[in-house]
Amino acid sequence: MVPIEIVFFIVIAIFGLVGLVRGFLRELGVTLPLIVLLWAYSALGERLLRLVEGGMAKAAGYSLPTTTGDLVRCSFFIVTLIFVTFIAYQGETLAFGGSDPPGIQGWLLALLIGLVNGYLIAGTAWYYLAHYNYPIQTLGMIQLPLTPLAQAIASHALPPDVLGPLLPFLVFFLIILRIIR
Amino acid sequence: MLLSRSPQGGLQVVELTATTVVLIFVGFFAYLGSRRDLRKELLFFAGLLLGTLLSLVDCKPLMPIANRVFRLILFAVKGGAMTDDPLPIWEAVKKRPPLVNPADPKSILWFNTGVFVTLAIIFYLLGNRLWRAQPPNILSILTMAGSKKSRSQMPRVLLTQLTSTVVGGLNGFLVAMFVIPRYLAATQTLVVIPGTAAWDVLAHSLRYAIVVVFLVFIVRGWQQAKRR
Numbered sequence: 001m002v003p004i005e006i007v008f009f010i011v012i013a014i015f016g017l018v019g020l021v022r023g024f025l026r027e028l029g030v031t032l033p034l035i036v037l038l039w040a041y042s043a044l045g046e047r048l049l050r051l052v053e054g055g056m057a058k059a060a061g062y063s064l065p066t067t068t069g070d071l072v073r074c075s076f077f078i079v080t081l082i083f084v085t086f087i088a089y090q091g092e093t094l095a096f097g098g099s100d101p102p103g104i105q106g107w108l109l110a111l112l113i114g115l116v117n118g119y120l121i122a123g124t125a126w127y128y129l130a131h132y133n134y135p136i137q138t139l140g141m142i143q144l145p146l147t148p149l150a151q152a153i154a155s156h157a158l159p160p161d162v163l164g165p166l167l168p169f170l171v172f173f174l175i176i177l178r179i180i181r
Numbered sequence: 182m183l184l185s186r187s188p189q190g191g192l193q194v195v196e197l198t199a200t201t202v203v204l205i206f207v208g209f210f211a212y213l214g215s216r217r218d219l220r221k222e223l224l225f226f227a228g229l230l231l232g233t234l235l236s237l238v239d240c241k242p243l244m245p246i247a248n249r250v251f252r253l254i255l256f257a258v259k260g261g262a263m264t265d266d267p268l269p270i271w272e273a274v275k276k277r278p279p280l281v282n283p284a285d286p287k288s289i290l291w292f293n294t295g296v297f298v299t300l301a302i303i304f305y306l307l308g309n310r311l312w313r314a315q316p317p318n319i320l321s322i323l324t325m326a327g328s329k330k331s332r333s334q335m336p337r338v339l340l341t342q343l344t345s346t347v348v349g350g351l352n353g354f355l356v357a358m359f360v361i362p363r364y365l366a367a368t369q370t371l372v373v374i375p376g377t378a379a380w381d382v383l384a385h386s387l388r389y390a391i392v393v394v395f396l397v398f399i400v401r402g403w404q405q406a407k408r409r
Contacts, residue, residue, distance in 0.1 A: 024402045031399075101405035109402035116395060162388050173396065177403055 001143055005150040008126060012118035018089075019114015024106055027113040029095035030088040032174045034120045037084045038159060039167040041077065041124075049073055071135035077128040085121055096178060120159050127158040202365060203386065206357035207350045214349015218316050219341050219401070221308030222348040228304025229355040232297040236359055239289050240296045244281045247292065251280035290363060297359055316342060337404070344400050347393060354390050 019027040088094065100106045129135070134142050146154065155161075163170065214222045235243065252274050256262070261270040282288040316338075 025406055028399065028403070096403070096406070098406045101402050105405065106402070109398060109405075112395075112398055113402075163392065166389070166392055170392070170396075177399070 003147055003150060004126065004142065005147065005153055008122050008153070011122040012115055015118025015121065016111050016115040019117060020107060020111045022110065022114070023100040024110040024113055025096040025098055025100055027110055027117060028174075028177075030085075030117050031113060031120070032094055032171075032178060033084055033088040034117060034124075035163075035167065035170050035174060037081065038120065038124060038163060039171050042160060042164060042167060045077065049076060068135075068138075070132040071138065074128050074132040074135050078125050081121065081124055081128075094178070123157075123159040126154065127160045130154045130158070199361065202361055203354065203357045206360070207353040210353025210356065211346050211350035214352065215342055215346040216316075217345060217349070218308075218312050218314065219345040219348065220312050221305075222345050222352065223401075224308040224311070225301070225304050226348055226352050226355070228300045228307075229297075229352055231304075232300040233355050233358060235300075236293045236297055240293050241283070243296060244283055244292065247281055248279040252277075294363070301356075316345070340400070340404060344397055344404075347397055351390055351393060351397070354386065358387075 101109055129142075134144060136142055137144060145151075255274045255277060256267070256271060259270050259274065261267040261274070264270065281292040
């Protein structure tokens with residue numbers, strides 16, 4: 001099996017290449033919804049899940065079993081992440097207007113923002129896998145324990161950890177840039 | 182920051198928190214950044230970043246090269262290149278202690294400092310040489326003393342110089358990251374700050390610094406992109 005950190009870096013590299021092809025401004029249009037989603041996760045994610053689970057328990061008397069509960073909760077975060085990513089890449093609505101910076105500078109910036117988007121997507125998915133103790137191991141998709149490098153990344157370097165308190169400011173900043181443009 | 186006068190009078194004890202020292206560095210370099218072209222500051226940032234990354238591994242990849250070059254210079258200085266029998270000179274040179282001793286922390290510290298300072302100076306001067314033009318004087322624009330044309334460019338110039346100031350601040354942060362744990366956290370210096378506190382402050386600020394770097398690049402690209 002391939003170590004999870006290798007998959008993480010490969011996904012980031014792929015998104016970097018996608019960014020290189022799509023250009024700086026389009027990639028910036030993907031960064032904004034991803035940051036908004038991260039903010040929504042941090043502010044509402046767990047509460048929303050508790051509300052739904054509480055509602056289910058009251059209305060139908062059904063509560064998630066402990067074995068599959070984490071898998072369902074983790075799936076909620078990952079499926080919404082994939083959904084928002086798909087919309088962000090597919091739609092043109094949030095793309096920043098104008099033409100990309102010229103020359104090699106434009107390429108480098110597009111690569112950089114592509115890598116950042118890859119980090120946000122792959123890192124967020126990993127964060128919620130780690131948060132729910134890798135529930136996909138019941139499906140045989142991951143084997144624990146993680147390598148020391150993977151443990152270090154999972155503990156300190158994933159987007160919700162790194163960006164946590166900065167998310168409202170980043171959302172505000174990117175929206176201002178979008179409006180001015 | 183605490184300033185207190187000793188009972189005997191005259192002597193002052195200066196106690197600085199790690200945050201204060203980091204802020205002093207950031208503020209000073211941010212001021213320099215506000216006075217310089219953004220491209221120069223970005224190049225300077227690249228040099229400091231390279232120096233910081235090398236210092237994280239104690240410049241170990243450079244040590245063998247530095248020692249070899251040092252021996253070659255000694256060999257040449259002692260006339261090894263001019264004599265018919267260079268072997269005795271080479272043997273004598275080999276017996277000399279190396280320029281950098283990887284087992285000596287003091288030697289490593291000086292080598293690290295030398296590499297960091299050299300890279301900083303090279304990249305600083307390279308920026309000055311590549312882009313000779315001075316940035317527009319913001320003060321004259323703000324006070325409406327500039328020409329009509331320069332006043333019309335005010336928002337763009339302000340944003341550019343603001344970005345330059347932020348990059349300058351980041352440069353200050355990198356310099357603080359290098360200097361504080363190595364020099365100001367010592368016990369014999371005039372300004373004393375606890376080493377662990379310094380590391381805590383720097384490590385905690387690092388994530389913000391990384392985010393600010395990305396924001397600077399975003400703003401730079403956003404500025405460079407042409408409107409439709």
